[in-house]
Amino acid sequence: MAVKVYNTLTRKLEDFEPIHGNRVNMFVCGVTPYDHTHLGHAKTLIGFDVIAKYLRYRGYSVLYIQNVTDVDDNLINRSKQSGVPVPDLVEKFFALQLEEMGALNMDSVNIYPRATEHMKEILDQVKGLIEKGYAYESNGNVYFEVGKFPDFGKLSKQVLDKLQAGARVEVDENKRNPEDFALWKAEKPGEPSWDSPWGRGRPGWHIEDTAMTMAYFGEQYDIHGGATELMFPHHEAEIAQAEALTGKEPFVKYWLHTGVLNVDGEKMSKSLKNFWRLQDALEEYDPGVIRFYLVNAHYRSPIELTEESFEESKQGYERLVETVQNLQFAIKAQARDDRTERDDEIEKSARETIQKFEEWMDNDFNTREAISHLFMLSTKINTALKKGLTKETLEKALSVYDTIGDVLGLFRKELEQDMVVDGLMEFLVEMREKAREEKNFEVSDEIRDRLAKIGILLEDTQDGPRWKRR
RNA sequence: GCCCGGGUGACAGAGCGGCUAAUGUGACCGACUGCAGAUCGGUUUUAAGGGGGUUCGACUCCCUCCCCGGGCACCA
Known part of the structure; x- marks a missing residue:
């Protein structure tokens, strides 16, 4: 029996057949490290962690790459607000992210490449797209001309004419058409920048992912994951960049999307200020409970976070x-x-x-x-x-x-064992049993109470006493 | 406005063209027990948004309406 995956591109459950036999190349959009991670980020990353682990369990050799965006608007804005240089922000929040995700056993990623480490590939792709007539330069900016790529919208089933460009974000006046998206952004004073044929500047939002995956995987690969909110425009832009450049399709064989985490009927997000930091969640709950909460739902389903549903997971786990x-x-x-x-x-x-x-x-x-x-x-x-x-x-x-x-x-x-603790506990339990045999409940209860204070629960069962960590 | 999801007990949330509609949590009762804890058993709600269609048969497929969420060029 083959593994079946739901492919957003076809909206069908398909047999999973990697392009290169047993080898699976998998890419997932990482979390930009400009702030703390929250439970919504964890839902997505844990979802793909399980997918990578299961494919390995099934005998596939999975190369799992998750990008680290280390230059973008959010980082630059945060840097301006806080006075902390962009690279320092990246180091701080990425280290925290690894630590927090690690606590949740998110450990299946092989490589965390950074955008700035792939500047050469990014510039090559932008140049290539201009040469092929899909992109144009305008005042030091380079834009992808969406109208030149007829397949645009095939992943998210969007019809270009019906979209309202500028619905939420103002349209840049350098663009020929409002739907065009930036491949390269001209330098603004005080912002990080790199040399390019169009003057100093920095990469647009979508280009790092295609630059990285082509560097590691080649022109086509197996799985691209991300949250549904990234489907449009981000993943759509990736397809446009890659397929326009190589002329090969599909750029990615299987597109997988996770449902978002909702709070009070709305998506958990930094802008809505309804987020629950992973850091804070980890203080309140055992990491196992958090992990269980997230994997006890299908990865594609949105989940509604409530106090009750979290307590329920705690009890169940x-x-x-x-x-x-x-x-x-x-x-x-x-x-x-x-x-x-x-x-x-x-x-x-x-x-x-x-x-x-x-x-x-x-x-x-x-x-x-x-x-x-x-x-x-x-x-x-x-x-x-x-x-x-x-x-x-x-x-x-x-x-x-x-x-x-x-x-x-x-x-x-x-499932981990600790021989020293086991030995000590065995001794304490024996002492308590002696007290109980003598009906000296004062002593036996004190032993139990003291252990409870350091997080060890001692229970008397039909088969004798036992202990466990809480 | 357009595109994409979804609507199932008190709550969370699966699956399936036919079975007793999973599983978990909660609540109640019981067993076990020095107490505590855990576990087990039982009970628990006429559980499928409204309407229509296809079918021998629809929670499941199709259409339509209503409601909720996501996206529409910031975002996991």
Whole structure:
């Protein structure tokens, strides 16, 4: 069975067949580092992180590139406001972004190229587009003449005549036509600039992506991802630049778009000031909960962020984590020697869960459906655990969480082990058990309370005491 | 105005031309329990925006209307 992906370009679910056999070239628009990242950025980047990881799980060799825009209007404006030079802004916010996304286990990107590192390719492309008659120079600016590229709008299904250029942004008077977009912007005083055949200036918004992907992937590649809001004009402009330049289509075989994150019925964005910084979210919630919240929705669906939906994710994720911990505890403390029918049933369910996981992930990366099977398995495991399972079964069951967790980026912390802490805890738990045997609940409760204060939850179960981090 | 999505229980949110319409959360009851915590079982809502069409059969396909979101040259 092949992996199927929903291609925005064709609006159809298609069999995924990379251009070069097993090799997948994948590019996703990164977040411009001029400010803190918020949960909306995370939704998109986590969405593609899962896609890259699943394709690798399926045996593809994925080269995943995410660009870093290190010169643009937002950076320049922020620099003027704050007095911090553009490169310093980039360093600061990009480092923060890596740290925060890293906390969410977003670690599938191979290369983070920067626009300014690809100035030569950018200039070559702009020159090429002028030579081919698709672009023109005007007062040190270079514009792509959209009217010369009849396919413009094929991705977003826009009809050029019906668009209202200047609906939100004023039309530049240097343009021949309002719909033309900038490939190169003439220098303004005090702004970063580079030498070019048209005088000093800087790249337009769309050109860095095509410059980079052609440098790394060649003229055509497999997957381009981004949020739906970037579909027009950004992705449309990329197609125009690339296909006009090379004459080859499609520039990108599969276009994938993520739904946006809404707050109170509106898109989370910096301009609407309704954003929730990742930094702040990470202070309030476990990274696993945030990750779970984001992967427990289909990547293409928009999601509505509410206090309740986040709490719900917390409860749900903790139940899955609980099951992982129950399994770990059982392996250490209560594995049975004799196999029973329960072992057969759990092992069968474990196999089926993996099978369903692959089936649903093959179907346009349906993480939501995949996770629902993990919940069903968890209920079965927790029920079976009351009567006990063999070590072999327990380990097989645990491996399901390991395998799926790897792709979805969940349970990572829980699956790590620390021998020193384990040893210390074993000792403390033994001391407390002695106190309990003597009905000295004052001491036993104090041990538990003190542990609770440092974030360790001690529980008494039918099979003895156990502990876990909260 | 134009283009693109979407409308499913209390809430979140999947799938499917026919099955009992997943799964999760919440609420209630119960089991377990020194307490706490967790887990399990049960219960829980006449659940498909309105209208029309295709079909033996429509939540699913088509048309239309209403409502919500995204985009229209800033943005994940």
